[in-house]
Amino acid sequence: MEIIHKYFKNLSDTQIEQFSKLQELYEDWNLKINVVSRKDIDELYLRHVLHSLGIAKVMQFMPDTKVMDVGTGGGFPGIPLAILFPETQFHLVDSIGKKIKVVNEVVEGLGLENLKTTHGRVEEVNDTYDFIVSRAVAQMETFVRWTKGKISKKQNHELKNGILYLKGGDLSEELKKYTTATIYDLPNYFDEPFFETKKVVHLPMKFKSK
Numbered sequence: 039m040e041i042i043h044k045y046f047k048n049l050s051d052t053q054i055e056q057f058s059k060l061q062e063l064y065e066d067w068n069l070k071i072n073v074v075s076r077k078d079i080d081e082l083y084l085r086h087v088l089h090s091l092g093i094a095k096v097m098q099f100m101p102d103t104k105v106m107d108v109g110t111g112g113g114f115p116g117i118p119l120a121i122l123f124p125e126t127q128f129h130l131v132d133s134i135g136k137k138i139k140v141v142n143e144v145v146e147g148l149g150l151e152n153l154k155t156t157h158g159r160v161e162e163v164n165d166t167y168d169f170i171v172s173r174a175v176a177q178m179e180t181f182v183r184w185t186k187g188k189i190s191k192k193q194n195h196e197l198k199n200g201i202l203y204l205k206g207g208d209l210s211e212e213l214k215k216y217t218t219a220t221i222y223d224l225p226n227y228f229d230e231p232f233f234e235t236k237k238v239v240h241l242p243m244k245f246k247s248k
């Protein structure tokens with residue numbers, strides 16, 4: 039938990055309590071339904087919570103922003119972001135029911151009210167969002183296809199509405215055709231070696247003008 043304080047100084051008492059509760063909640067639920075590996079449970083705050091919050095280093099979501107987390111698994115990056123941005127509305131989607139069950143239980147344990155979940159494939163979601171966040175779900179080309187038409191046109195942020203994807207390694211091939219993508223290197227924000235090759239990719243959505 040100290041590692042969260044190290045990079046996010048102005049947390050409210052509620053946020054501190056919610057972040058602190060995550061370890062126990064995930065340990066409990068992971069015993070019943072395994073959604074996070076043992077190694078990752080031991081380093082939950084580094085590998086899952088702080089990594090998810092990497093998105094917050096490049097984007098401060100305004101109140102009433104709508105964000106979808108696609109393929110959230112056990113709730114990453116959606117749950118840490120929903121704690122950090124309590125006035126932003128999060129929708130966490132995953133096609134595996136037991137993962138959504140864990141997310142629902144953790145959300146209930148935290149008392150988070152700005153988050154809803156759907157058990158289903160993202161292709162079937164019929165709504166629009168300011169931003170779509172994700173980690174470790176699909177190659178960018180597939181992801182763009184799945185999320186097509188789901189980004190709203192009304193802009194409220196300095197960064198254009200679009201995708202904010204946590205990725206790692208060499209992305210030159212994967213992002214070759216996305217000339218408007220911006221890559222933010224997480225080592226610019228976090229010192230730990232875990233982040234050495236990790237990045238946030240911002241892909242703004244292009245809209246046809248009338």
Ligand SMILES: C[S@@+](CC[C@H](N)C(=O)[O-])C[C@H]1O[C@@H](n2cnc3c(N)ncnc32)[C@H](O)[C@@H]1O
Nearest residue numbers: 109110111114132133134158159160173174175
């Ligand atoms: C490797 S896990 C990553 C989970 C989480 N984002 C994380 O980083 O810890 C990928 C997740 O994406 C989900 N997934 C894959 N394709 C999907 C789709 N088309 N719609 C919704 N969820 C999907 C899988 O069920 C799985 O839980």
